[in-house]
Amino acid sequence: MDKIIGFIGCGNMTKAMIGGIIKSNLVNPKNLIISDIHKKNLDFVSNKYNVKTVNDNKELAKKSDIIVLAIKPNIYNLVIDEIKDFVKKDVIIVTIAAGKSINNVEIEFGKDIKIVRTMPNTPVFVGEGMTGICYNDKISKEELEEVVGIFKCFGKTEIIDEKLMDVVVSTSGSSPAYVFMFIEAMADAAVLDGMSRDKAYKMAAQSVLGAAKMVLETGKHPGELKDMVCSPGGTTIEAVISLEEDAFRASVIKAMRKCTQKSKEMAKTTI
Template identity: 50%
Template structure:
């Protein structure tokens, strides 16, 4: 029975561990975190194993999920490198680091690069994944796919598009939450109780996204369905256009993309 190890138990690492529990038995999962009390608490809550060091996670696991921030990479690599070998499968969640760069840093030849997002916490994540299938056997590919599908949807993409995936789904939940907060605030200004405003807006965002995915209609077509001639919606849309709504999104995406390209 191959073990799945987690290094880095922030929001994303914890979300992926809890997702893995939907597909894999807890006895197959092991993790480490700095706080011993919190580590034991999570292990008891999820009925999984814990290790007293990152190197122990690596030693006991075949699949190692590196859910660490780019600025922590060098430190963690120093801790685990002596425990790595080419039988291990490294799954990196860090933005910006290419598979080639990771192979240069890690004493392991088989790397999976991925970019999940925080909706993975509730099993509604969207993950971009890339790896060379020729380096893995069918069972390993099946396990890799199951790890990501346990947290929502996953799509294999060419590695040259991974930084674009960061822009499309990795970072963008923050923008969506900002939109929800701003729209709810504006509804409160118009008299709607805050709790109701958040519920109305959040459900509308959820329903709108599902409508697009399930109908397959272009978002512009769905927007036009709401915009009656001379009506309230087109008046609001005109103000968004006048105030640079689309331009702000483009500039945020450019900033995110440029940051990905400059991570060392």
């Protein structure tokens, strides 16, 4: 890709995305521009990745073909108001903020503009992210492929209807937290039974990683894979029954639905 990609905001997500983009050789580092109010963040990416940095969002807007708004939702209106008169005519705006609808961003720009709304998650930091993507009717097939190509540099992607973006938040955006809690609980149990903490975390985390890969790579239903582990009268089915008695699956479903509802409520407050 020979387009100039600009990132407004240089937090952890931006750093992870830049790392993935450069590692994949998608673009030359000289085609990346990053702006941020914190000089130490800019110095970090400049020194590590040899990318161009600026402290002026308007300068970035003038030069960028694709602009990623990697900022907090509560300052979107301020940043958009700052750059809207300086962006290129055919610029593609990529958002990564929960609760910011495409319509909301269109209104804030106050003109026809190409928008791709995305929701990546924190595993992008290790190249295993999951990103839900939707877009407005001004984005061409080729432009969509370009944006999808960016996010494929650090994980997997899925095109979804925007009405499902709140579900994406609970299914992949927030879900790493649930998995971390599960791993921690597994490790706590192992420690309780005498295993060292470091070994417990490693064994629990690798088991979760391996189980997830089996779902993705075998194409088998998770229930079928679960049944493969549950020998008659064995240890696994004993644990599964205990989890069912404590409403394990119902608790997960309830938590995710609360997460989805919260995302919907956040969207209402930003419109």
